[in-house]
Amino acid sequence: MNKHEAEFSNLVRSFRKRHMGKGPSQIKTTFCKNWAISEMEGNLSPVEKFIATSDDGKQMLRAARTEMVKDIYRNNPPVEMEELLGAKFVELFVDINIEKDKGMSIFVFDEDIEKKFGSGRDS
DSSP: HHHHHHHHHHHHHHHHHHHHHHOOOOEEEEEHHHHHHHEEEEEHHHHHOOOOOOTHHHHHHHHHHHHHHHHHHHSSSSSSHHHHHHHHHEEEEEEEEETTTTEEEEEEEESIIIIISSOOHHH
């Protein structure tokens, strides 16, 4: 993860914490073309983990989490991310594996951010 990808990960964490009350414990972001792909672990709160102990709870939690996250970004454009990347946020794709407490978000921007920031991998 290079410097800009790490900064983007920190922005994702703080955005989620601000709007959802809790951010992921670990985030790794990779820039690919006009996408910022963020892999996240430690997303669920203790209450959500309890809800996930039943199959119905898992299904409800997955649906609520994915739709809620998309709505939050739709209603609160991530200005800090746009400023960091110098690109306009277009769309968000979200999924989460409730059993493993791992999530994936793909942020779509209007410019090739990999070309701007992602080519020189410094680890």
